[in-house]
Amino acid sequence: MATPDPLHVPVLLQEVLDNLPVPAAGRVLDLTLGLGGHAEAILARCDAGTRYLGVDRDPRARARAEARLGHDARLAILGGTYEDIWDDAGFQGWMRTEAPDGLDAVLMDLGVSSLQLKDPDRGFSFQAEGPLDMRMDPEAGVTALEWLSEQTDATLADALYGYGEERASRPIARAILRSLQAGTLNTTLDLAAAVYTVLPREIARRKKQIDPATRTFQAIRIAVNGELDRLARAITQAALSLKPGGRLGVISFHSLEDRIAKQTLRRLAGIYDGPGRSAPEPLPRKLRLIHAGGLKASEAEAGANPPSRSARLRIGERLEDIQSSRTTP
Ligand SMILES: C[S@@+](CC[C@H](N)C(=O)[O-])C[C@H]1O[C@@H](n2cnc3c(N)ncnc32)[C@H](O)[C@@H]1O
Numbered sequence: 001m002a003t004p005d006p007l008h009v010p011v012l013l014q015e016v017l018d019n020l021p022v023p024a025a026g027r028v029l030d031l032t033l034g035l036g037g038h039a040e041a042i043l044a045r046c047d048a049g050t051r052y053l054g055v056d057r058d059p060r061a062r063a064r065a066e067a068r069l070g071h072d073a074r075l076a077i078l079g080g081t082y083e084d085i086w087d088d089a090g091f092q093g094w095m096r097t098e099a100p101d102g103l104d105a106v107l108m109d110l111g112v113s114s115l116q117l118k119d120p121d122r123g124f125s126f127q128a129e130g131p132l133d134m135r136m137d138p139e140a141g142v143t144a145l146e147w148l149s150e151q152t153d154a155t156l157a158d159a160l161y162g163y164g165e166e167r168a169s170r171p172i173a174r175a176i177l178r179s180l181q182a183g184t185l186n187t188t189l190d191l192a193a194a195v196y197t198v199l200p201r202e203i204a205r206r207k208k209q210i211d212p213a214t215r216t217f218q219a220i221r222i223a224v225n226g227e228l229d230r231l232a233r234a235i236t237q238a239a240l241s242l243k244p245g246g247r248l249g250v251i252s253f254h255s256l257e258d259r260i261a262k263q264t265l266r267r268l269a270g271i272y273d274g275p276g277r278s279a280p281e282p283l284p285r286k287l288r289l290i291h292a293g294g295l296k297a298s299e300a301e302a303g304a305n306p307p308s309r310s311a312r313l314r315i316g317e318r319l320e321d322i323q324s325s326r327t328t329p
Contacts, residue, residue: 007064008114010037011308012251015295016107017041019315020249025049026104031082031238032056034113036065042105043072050074051098055091057081057137061115081137082108083230086237095241102243102318108235109251110261112136112221114307124221126192126213132185134217134224144191147224148180163228163256164219171198172216191216218254228256235264239287242318247290250314258294258312265289265316287316 010016016038022028024047030039033054043052052075056062062077069075078090085091116136117124123133123144132145148156156173160166172195179185179194192213199212222228239248250265252258266273270285295315297308 007118008035008037009305009307010034010041011109011301011305011311012295012297012313013038013041015313016249016251017045019290019295019313020105020107020247022046022050022105026051027099027102028052029099029103029106029238029241030054030109031085031106031234032109033065033077034058034061034109035115036069038107038109039065039075040069042107043069043074046074048074052076053078053091053094053098055080055082055085057140058113058116059137059139061113064115082234082238099241102246103241104243104246106238106242106246106248107251108238108249110231110257111227111253120188123188124217126188126195126211126217128188130188132188132191134221136225141224141226144220144224145185147220148176148185151177153177159223160216160219162219163222164215164217165255166215166219168198176216188217191220222256228260231257231260232264235261236268239265239268239316239318244318244320246318248287248316248318251311252314253307253310258314261312261314262294265314268316285319286321288319290315290317 022042022045026046028042028050030052033039033056036054039052039054043050054065054075054077057080059079062079066077076094078085078088080088080091112124116122120128120130123130132143132148134144135141153173156177157169160169160172166172175194175197176185176191179190184190185194195213195216201212204210204212235250242248250261252261263273265287266289267283268287269289270283272279272283294312296312302309
């Protein structure tokens with residue numbers, strides 16, 4: 001029976017169900033299990049022979065998914081990242097025993113879940129007081145505060161610009177590091193306050209613009225979690241783990257992620273986007289693109305679930321190794 005988790009509503013759910021069909025006794029890999037929203041809906045459509053492996057780097061998300069779906073013997077849950085899970089012994093064992101011929105569907109629903117965003121203790125939100133943490137796996141890596149203390153004006157400005165597309169990156173970087181040196185940068189609200197000294201919140205509110213701290217928080221979160229570092233490789237590995245006819249769906253939430261998803265899928269479809277007229281060497285054609293521009297939330301979904309407004313689903317279908325690629329509308 002469906003048990004919606006009020007903390008996170010899965011985005012583009014219907015589009016995922018329609019475009020990642022799972023055949024009888026299908027094999028599904030969910031690389032961002034989160035609270036299991038997509039998993040629950042996909043499993044509800046699948047038969048008893050289905051096997052579904054859910055991976056997430058966040059132990060709290062896994063615990064929540066386990067409480068919600070752990071009764072379903074078709075589901076296995078593993079801790080790890082989609083960059084490194086391929087070398088994990090448990091993962092390799094599951095692939096060997098359950099999916100020796102490859103996978104029918106792989107889902108990557110990138111970014112953070114509402115569980116993470118809404119919990120002030122995780123430090124992702126500029127709307128509530130919390131520690132400057134922002135780690136998706138609170139047991140690994142450095143906190144946002146530790147990461148900030150390793151930055152210079154130049155490296156921080158680069159990160160704010162590169163990962164947040166923040167045009168005021170330089171003065172904001174200086175304001176943040178000034179606050180750090182003065183000993184007044186301890187919480188999420190302190191970080192937001194440093195941004196507001198450069199981009200006043202009141203002006204943004206009057207102009208009905210997004211909160212000026214949004215891009216800075218996004219950039220620091222991406223840097224702390226290394227979110228874009230090896231995304232292209234993970235997407236490639238996911239695509240290559242499909243059996244012919246199997247499909248990969250990647251949901252991104254901002255233009256940086258989407259650019260990587262788009263370029264990687266296009267490259268795997270043998271489409272050359274580099275400089276010049278043709279690729280210096282023939283590109284492998286491993287995928288066929290489905291809905292070349294990707295799918296976006298309907299107006300109804302965007303109204304009911306605001307995080308879905310920025311989501312885009314891109315889909316590729318695995319080809320037999322010798323086939324050529326074509327795009328369908
Ligand atoms: C948008 S949520 C997924 C929500 C899920 N589809 C659902 O319906 O409940 C993204 C999840 O991906 C996880 N995540 C982010 N980066 C990851 C990575 N590199 N490897 C594994 N999990 C990751 C986060 O911890 C988060 O739980």
